[in-house]
């Protein structure tokens with residue numbers, strides 16, 4: 521019999537029924553991480569392990585099970601956390617030299633809520649520096665490999681999260697998504713990744729890249745596990761002024777309801793040049809499966825689709841240039857020794873930041889500067905509103921939108937040297953980020969022997985509908 525993929529419910533049930541303990545589950549995962557580190561081509565998903573904190577939490581869960589007390593929803597679930605989310609007492613580097621030895625004094629709200637729901641935090645996961653990138657090759661601490669093909673990238677920027685879940689080094693992970701960084705690595709690593717609505721999950725304790733676009737969300741083996749993690753994290757947080765007051769849905773409980781009659785829009789703009797033929801075939805097969813399950817498939821148009829990448833790289837870099845001004849050698853992390861204050865700033869930032877981060881700070885400073893602000897930044901904000909308007913109009917006639925998550929499967933390590941080429945590969949994920957609406961990537965087969973993701977997009981705060989459709993798609997694929 522095949523070993524069942526571990527899940528939130530399986531782990532909780534096995535602990536409750538005394539077939540295992542949270543401590544044993546955590547130890548098995550630490551052993552798997554060590555075994556992987558010892559291989560010739562390690563995944564290198566983790567930057568820091570939090571063994572002590574994990575075992576303390578596991579002991580708390582085991583004590584509950586010993587007493588026969590009810591277990592919290594995520595009891596004993598081994599999770600990894602992308603290293604841009606603050607963890608009290610545990611080094612948080614943002615995969616940057618500038619924060620090499622930075623140890624936060626507090627937890628990000630998302631992290632604290634997962635732990636309060638019983639999750640066991642194994643450690644901090646590699647990513648592109650400050651979440652800027654699509655391959656995890658921009659980490660200052662070495663590349664992460666794709667668990668399905670170790671000569672390839674796991675995607676990014678949450679590449680450590682995708683690789684750790686896909687490679688069995690945790691059961692679920694937190695990632696962050698500003699333009700695709702949860703959904704693209706999920707697609708590349710053959711797992712599920714959820715981008716919640718902007719404001720649905722608190723950003724408190726997340727090192728900001730582009731504040732109007734940054735989202736925290738889960739990567740896991742199934743839509744159901746993503747629903748469990750979202751259920752634990754969602755909801756207003758007074759510590760994040762942009763966190764939403766909208767009521768939290770019944771994400772787990774709503775999965776079973778029917779998808780019959782759901783209208784699914786398929787935007788014609790995504791089936792253009794640059795889309796791999798096998799990725800297109802897998803996408804069309806998934807859409808046909810949804811039709812077979814009683815969904816109505818509707819041809820739609822998103823006229824401003826092609827502008828999204830340009831808009832994103834103006835707004836995201838502008839916000840990054842402002843957010844990253846705080847790494848000046850005075851308040852956080854690294855400080856370069858220098859004779860004058862100005863030189864200290866200059867050298868700290870020159871030595872601390874990698875090439876991609878510098879490129880974005882320069883671009884962002886340029887588009888915000890006097891004389892260029894109206895031509896670039898203001899214009900980008902106007903076109904962002906048009907992109908969001910496309911989705912609002914489309915959702916007047918459909919319940920969900922389906923697209924491929926990425927135009928191609930995972931690239932080879934080192935394959936894409938031209939930043940512009942990498943930026944274009946985000947074409948399908950960036951629009952939902954700009955619109956602030958939820959989206960999910962679900963595995964939908966293979967292209968050239970590599971995982972492919974189908975992306976479903978929903979109107980704001982309709983995560984319940986989104987997860988339900990993703991869950992049914994998984995069931996259809998198993999049938």
Ligand code: GLN
Pocket residue numbers: 651652653654676677696697698699700701702729836946
């Ligand atoms: N790949 C995109 C970028 O490089 C998205 C990154 C993200 O979502 N954090 O900016």
